Amino acid sequence: MTTLAKHMIVAGVENRPLIIDKTMYNSWQSRVLLYIKGKKNGRMMLESIENGPLVYPTIEENGAIRPKKYVKLTEQEKLQDDCDVQATNIILQGLPQDVYSLVNDFQASKDMWDRVNLLMKGTELSYQERECKLYNEFDKFTLVKGETLYEYYCRFAQLINDMHTIGMTMQQVQVNTKFLNALQPEWSKFVTDVKLAKNLYTTNYDHLYAYLSQHEGHANEARMLR
Known part of the structure; x- marks a missing residue:
């Protein structure tokens, strides 16, 4: 495993x-x-x-x-x-x-x-511009076709890290919900399972990833069937 x-x-x-x-x-x-x-x-x-x-x-x-x-x-x-x-x-x-x-x-x-x-100096975007840019990336974030769960997780972690670097904060449940809901339809069953198994207010997306990674093979089979 x-x-x-x-x-x-x-x-x-x-x-x-x-x-x-x-x-x-x-x-x-x-x-x-x-x-x-x-x-x-x-x-x-x-x-x-x-x-x-x-x-x-x-x-x-x-x-x-x-x-x-x-x-x-x-x-x-x-x-x-x-x-x-x-x-x-x-x-x-x-x-x-x-x-x-x-x-x-x-x-x-x-x-x-x-x-x-x-x-x-002077080449970096202003704080407000960077904040808007990152919020926009967060809002549009989704699993890319052909991307593995690990690659998806790494991109998401990088985005969240960029937000933390400039002092942006979001509720844990908001971050976790985005991580789950941005997955493709073949993950829907496992997303439902993890929502039932984990408290999205207290867990983090690292734990969600660890749980979902155990079922990636089944999700890939579901995608092939679709």
């Missing part, structure tokens, strides 16, 4: 961050930071983004003072320097070509992050 935990593990296996959405920069920013935090040594990468890269210690050699070479750094210093490089690469992977071309000369993750932040 497919479980919610199994899907959550799969959902976390990503090989690159999201590409920036200029109209939802704050949302992209928070997601990329969360993505970095979840990587190995992610907290050190975040430290580089916030405070800048390792400042190489200096040594005196032949009467001159110069920075140490990488090979002469301590293991901890090498790790810190490597984390800054990794953070820089992750940020670059999330940029569209037009933004990438304006920041690719920066080497340090902090410099690049600050530059992207400066470029994105």
